[in-house]
Amino acid sequence: MSRGIGDRCLRVKTATIGGRNRRYRVTVPEILEVETYRKQAEKLLGRRVADVIADDDLYLKGSTNPETLCRALVGRRVAAVRRRGKLLLLDFEDPPATSGVAIRASESNGEDSSPVEAHSQTESEGVTLGIHFGMTGRLVVDGDVSIDRLLYTSGEHRPEYARFALLFEGGGELVVSDPRRLGRVELDPDESVLGPDAMELTREELVEALDDSRAALKSRLLDQSRIAGLGNLLVDDILWRAGLDPHRHAGSLEPGEIDRLLAAIRDSLDELGERGGSHTSELHAERHQGGHCPLDGAELRRDVIGGRTTYWCPLHQH
Numbered sequence: 001m002s003r004g005i006g007d008r009c010l011r012v013k014t015a016t017i018g019g020r021n022r023r024y025r026v027t028v029p030e031i032l033e034v035e036t037y038r039k040q041a042e043k044l045l046g047r048r049v050a051d052v053i054a055d056d057d058l059y060l061k062g063s064t065n066p067e068t069l070c071r072a073l074v075g076r077r078v079a080a081v082r083r084r085g086k087l088l089l090l091d092f093e094d095p096p097a098t099s100g101v102a103i104r105a106s107e108s109n110g111e112d113s114s115p116v117e118a119h120s121q122t123e124s125e126g127v128t129l130g131i132h133f134g135m136t137g138r139l140v141v142d143g144d145v146s147i148d149r150l151l152y153t154s155g156e157h158r159p160e161y162a163r164f165a166l167l168f169e170g171g172g173e174l175v176v177s178d179p180r181r182l183g184r185v186e187l188d189p190d191e192s193v194l195g196p197d198a199m200e201l202t203r204e205e206l207v208e209a210l211d212d213s214r215a216a217l218k219s220r221l222l223d224q225s226r227i228a229g230l231g232n233l234l235v236d237d238i239l240w241r242a243g244l245d246p247h248r249h250a251g252s253l254e255p256g257e258i259d260r261l262l263a264a265i266r267d268s269l270d271e272l273g274e275r276g277g278s279h280t281s282e283l284h285a286e287r288h289q290g291g292h293c294p295l296d297g298a299e300l301r302r303d304v305i306g307g308r309t310t311y312w313c314p315l316h317q318h
C-alpha cells in the first residue's frame with residue numbers, strides 16, 4: 001500500500017522565480033500575521049494529504065527533501081494547527097489503525113508478522129510540518145488569500161510565487177506563496193530553539209528573557225530564542241508604548257519598567273492584531289525622515305540597533 005506514495009507526489013517545476021518583480025511591497029510577516037495564517041489553516045483540520053508539491057529545493061530546510069515530505073505526509077490527516085512565534089506548525093495524525101491492520105493482514109499470509117513493519121510504524125509517529133514565512137511569505141488556503149487585509153501587498157496570488165503546496169483528498173490546497181523566496185518548509189522543526197511565545201508571555205518569562213544582559217533592549221526583544229514572535233516593527237511599537245529607550249541594557253530595567261514593558265507587549269499585540277497587523281501602529285506612519293512622535297510631537301530618531309532600523313522618541317523614551 002505504501003509503495004505508491006512516492007509516485008503520487010507531483011514534481012512540478014516552478015516556472016519563474018519572482019526576484020525581479022518589484023510590484024509587491026516588502027512586508028515581513030510577524031507574529032500577528034502568522035496568527036492569522038494559523039486561523040486560516042484551521043479549516044484544514046481533518047483533511048487528508050493527497051499530494052505534496054515541493055520541487056523547490058531551496059525552500060526545503062535542512063535535511064527535509066521532497067521524498068521525506070511525501071513519505072511523511074501523504075495519506076495523513078491534519079490533526080492540529082499551531083503557532084510558536086512566527087513559525088506555523090501543522091501536526092499530522094498517525095496513519096489510521098485500520099490501514100495498519102490491513103497491511104499486516106495482507107503481508108502475514110501465514111508468515112510471522114514483520115517486526116520491521118511494526119518498527120517503521122513506531123518511527124513514523126508524530127509528524128509535524130513547520131512553515132517559516134521569511135520576508136514575504138503568505139499562506140493561501142483553498143485559493144483564499146485572507147491575509148490581504150494584513151499585508152499591504154497587491155493582493156494577487158501569482159502561481160509563479162508558489163514555493164510549496166499540499167493538495168488534499170477531495171480537493172482544496174495549502175500553498176505557500178513567497179515572492180522573495182526566503183521562507184522555508186521543514187519536517188519536525190526543533191521548537192526548543194524558540195523562546196516562549198510572545199502572545200502568552202508571563203512576567204516571569206519576560207524577566208528571564210531580559211536576564212542581566214548588557215545587550216540592547218531592542219536586540220534582546222528581537223532574539224527569537226528569548227521570546228518568539230516579535231519582529232522589528234512590533235518591538236519599536238512596544239518600546240514606544242512603554243516609554244523605554246531601545247538602547248538600554250536589557251538587564252537594566254527596574255521592576256516598574258518591566259511591568260510597563262509587559263503591558264506594552266500585551267497592548268501592542270492586542271490592538272495591532274485587532275486593527276490588522278504590525279504596520280497599523282501610529283508609530284509606523286512616522287517611520288520616515290522627519291517623522292514625529294504621535295504622542296508628544298518630538299522629532300523621532302532613526303538609529304540602527306543590532307543591525308535593525310529603529311525609530312524612537314528621545315523625548316519620552318528613556
Ligand SMILES: [Zn+2]
Pocket residue numbers: 293294295296297298313314315316317
Ligand atoms: Zn514621544
